[in-house]
Amino acid sequence: MNSDQAKSGYTFTAESLRKKFRFSEFFAEKLITSVAFLSIAVIILIFFFVFRESLPAFKHRPKGTTEENRVSAGNKPESYGSNESAEALQKPETYTGAEPAAAVNKPETYGEVKDTSVSADEVNPDAKFRTSESPDSEGSLSSLFSNEWFPVSENPRYGLIPLFVGTLKVTLIAMLFAAPIAILAALFSSAFAPAWLREWIKPAIELLAGFPSVVIGFFALMVMATFFQNVFGYETRLNSFVGGAAMALAAIPIIFTITEDALTAVPRTYTEASLALGASKWQTAVFVILPAATPGIFAAVLLGIGRVFGETMIALMATGNAALSSLNPFESVRTLAATIGAEMAEVVFGDMHYGVLFLIGSILFIFNFTLNALAEFYVKVRLVRKIQGRGA
Amino acid sequence: MKEAKIVTRDLTLHYGLKMALNSINLHIPEKEVTAFIGPSGCGKSTFLRCLNRMNDLIPSVHIKGEILIDGLDIYQKKIDVVNLRKKIGMVFQKSNPFAKSIFENVAYGPKINGISDKKKLTEIVESSLKNAAIWDEVKDRMHDSALGLSGGQQQRLCIARTLAVEPEIILMDEPASALDPISTGKIEELIFELKKKYTIVIVTHNMQQAARVSDHTAFFYLGELIEFGKTRKIFTAPDIKQTEEYITGRFG
Numbered sequence: 001m002n003s004d005q006a007k008s009g010y011t012f013t014a015e016s017l018r019k020k021f022r023f024s025e026f027f028a029e030k031l032i033t034s035v036a037f038l039s040i041a042v043i044i045l046i047f048f049f050v051f052r053e054s055l056p057a058f059k060h061r062p063k064g065t066t067e068e069n070r071v072s073a074g075n076k077p078e079s080y081g082s083n084e085s086a087e088a089l090q091k092p093e094t095y096t097g098a099e100p101a102a103a104v105n106k107p108e109t110y111g112e113v114k115d116t117s118v119s120a121d122e123v124n125p126d127a128k129f130r131t132s133e134s135p136d137s138e139g140s141l142s143s144l145f146s147n148e149w150f151p152v153s154e155n156p157r158y159g160l161i162p163l164f165v166g167t168l169k170v171t172l173i174a175m176l177f178a179a180p181i182a183i184l185a186a187l188f189s190s191a192f193a194p195a196w197l198r199e200w201i202k203p204a205i206e207l208l209a210g211f212p213s214v215v216i217g218f219f220a221l222m223v224m225a226t227f228f229q230n231v232f233g234y235e236t237r238l239n240s241f242v243g244g245a246a247m248a249l250a251a252i253p254i255i256f257t258i259t260e261d262a263l264t265a266v267p268r269t270y271t272e273a274s275l276a277l278g279a280s281k282w283q284t285a286v287f288v289i290l291p292a293a294t295p296g297i298f299a300a301v302l303l304g305i306g307r308v309f310g311e312t313m314i315a316l317m318a319t320g321n322a323a324l325s326s327l328n329p330f331e332s333v334r335t336l337a338a339t340i341g342a343e344m345a346e347v348v349f350g351d352m353h354y355g356v357l358f359l360i361g362s363i364l365f366i367f368n369f370t371l372n373a374l375a376e377f378y379v380k381v382r383l384v385r386k387i388q389g390r391g392a
Numbered sequence: 393m394k395e396a397k398i399v400t401r402d403l404t405l406h407y408g409l410k411m412a413l414n415s416i417n418l419h420i421p422e423k424e425v426t427a428f429i430g431p432s433g434c435g436k437s438t439f440l441r442c443l444n445r446m447n448d449l450i451p452s453v454h455i456k457g458e459i460l461i462d463g464l465d466i467y468q469k470k471i472d473v474v475n476l477r478k479k480i481g482m483v484f485q486k487s488n489p490f491a492k493s494i495f496e497n498v499a500y501g502p503k504i505n506g507i508s509d510k511k512k513l514t515e516i517v518e519s520s521l522k523n524a525a526i527w528d529e530v531k532d533r534m535h536d537s538a539l540g541l542s543g544g545q546q547q548r549l550c551i552a553r554t555l556a557v558e559p560e561i562i563l564m565d566e567p568a569s570a571l572d573p574i575s576t577g578k579i580e581e582l583i584f585e586l587k588k589k590y591t592i593v594i595v596t597h598n599m600q601q602a603a604r605v606s607d608h609t610a611f612f613y614l615g616e617l618i619e620f621g622k623t624r625k626i627f628t629a630p631d632i633k634q635t636e637e638y639i640t641g642r643f644g
Binding site: 195267270272274279283287288291292388389 | 481493539
């Protein structure tokens with residue numbers, strides 16, 4: 001049979017059509033797959049690490065040890081090296097997580113670090129007034145729900161509520177500024193601007209996305225704070241309003257870019273159909289293009305929220321960093337991210353404060369996950385159905 | 393021939409430097425169906441889009457000459473394009489319902505014209521869908537997405553959407569070219585019904601379709617109007633040889 005084929009000059013022979021092993025393609029495919037899995041694995045590992053480090057916050061520790069180490073927290077981090085009483089401290093590599101069991105199971109060993117410095121008050125002036133309170137119930141889980149964030153007081157309290165209030169307040173203010181401005185700008189750019197102008201606007205705003213947040217923070221600190229104070233006449237110069245407005249500057253380019261892409265991706269046939277029905281340009285943009293782009297716009301706003309929620313530098317520089325849980329936008333606030341940013345470098349490794357900071361990290365993590373999940377499963381389905389009809 | 397609804401005088405159109413229509417003179421009669429035939433790129437769609445000034449959207453287009461509808465030049469400076477398009481409906485080659493529910497699709501036109509009364513809107517939507525012969529298929533799913541309909545249903549929905557604005561003229565740009573024969577048949581029946589009330593201009597690649605639905609036929613070639621006349625005459629005894637060759641399939 002085979003020889004017949006060869007003789008008669010067929011082109012469809014088993015020989016010419018034999019399966020080939022394409023090594024480079026096989027290799028490239030495996031490489032891409034492993035890179036993808038690696039990145040997922042890294043994210044999972046980070047989350048695992050952050051969450052594990054936050055576990056000490058849930059543990060009741062013997063009193064005395066928990067209280068004393070608080071004092072050392074902010075002031076002499078270098079004392080890690082000189083106090084060699086604890087076994088973990090003799091092995092600096094435990095910081096890298098090489099011996100996680102030690103960190104989780106024996107956090108109390110770190111507590112034996114004794115520092116004579118009492119200048120913790122500089123870090124939190126309020127501590128002066130709280131020096132002699134009963135130590136029990138402090139430093140425990142219950143204080144997480146209190147209204148006071150005094151992590152380096154002699155009598156530390158880790159109330160997360162003011163941090164939550166502050167973060168949500170700043171996020172809300174930032175989104176109230178950023179979302180309308182960015183969406184309207186995107187609508188203008190995609191539906192009304194002449195082509196030459198659009199070619200300028202889009203890259204210009206996208207360039208803003210690469211602006212270092214420390215520069216925005218600086219600008220807010222020096223310029224915006226003064227300007228808003230002159231306009232509104234509030235007392236505290238740095239507050240959630242200034243911080244929110246500054247973070248809006250960081251969020252606008254993100255929301256703008258994605259919204260603009262979503263609006264541009266709306267098929268041209270929609271525009272034509274609407275105009276042919278006698279709709280004006282404005283009616284077409286608002287009643288046809290905008291609703292058709294809802295999922296994209298929603299994703300844009302979510303990304304903006306994620307950006308603001310996790311923004312650290314602007315929060316540190318422009319919000320005043322006082323952990324107050326007031327609803328007044330012109331009061332100083334301390335955000336979750338700024339708290340980590342400000343305190344993590346000065347905290348005692350493995351201690352309650354350390355654990356709480358990591359807990360905050362986990363919360364930021366979980367919040368973003370929840371936000372995205374919410375968007376995916378609830379809002380996308382419900383909102384899109386409402387605007388675009390069932391089964392869209 | 394009935395009275396002409398649309399008259400064009402020396403209509404010439406350029407895309408940039410390229411001439412797409414050369415001095416078209418045409419009388420489109422009222423409440424009849426006029427079909428434009430011709431090979432791809434001959435300018436028939438471009439001409440159709442001149443009639444409701446959709447070409448205004450393309451910056452490089454320059455138009456000379458006149459288009460008179462009921463004797464009024466629609467390219468005058470004083471004409472409001474938005475109001476003009478309310479009187480001239482258009483159905484596109486590719487069905488393009490909005491990403492909204494079926495009801496909202498049809499109600500969109502009346503809504504932007506300021507009708508907000510729910511009862512009135514429902515009436516308009518129902519009668520438009522009935523006139524577009526799609527009511528029975530969608531009456532139980534008015535609030536489902538229009539994108540879930542089949543291609544033929546979507547196209548009839550687009551026709552219903554056009555009817556809801558109560559135009560006088562309906563322009564159809566190859567309305568059935570992407571549809572199967574059954575859906576095409578339904579659209580053709582629909583056109584036959586609609587011409588009692590509306591002046592219809594249809595661009596088609598399908599010669600049989602032109603022969604079936606139209607009263608008058610215009611043959612375009614390379615931006616020129618070659619021949620215009622009663623459909624029966626164009627398809628049986630055209631005056632010009634080019635027309636005959638195109639219709640019998642010898643070129644184009």
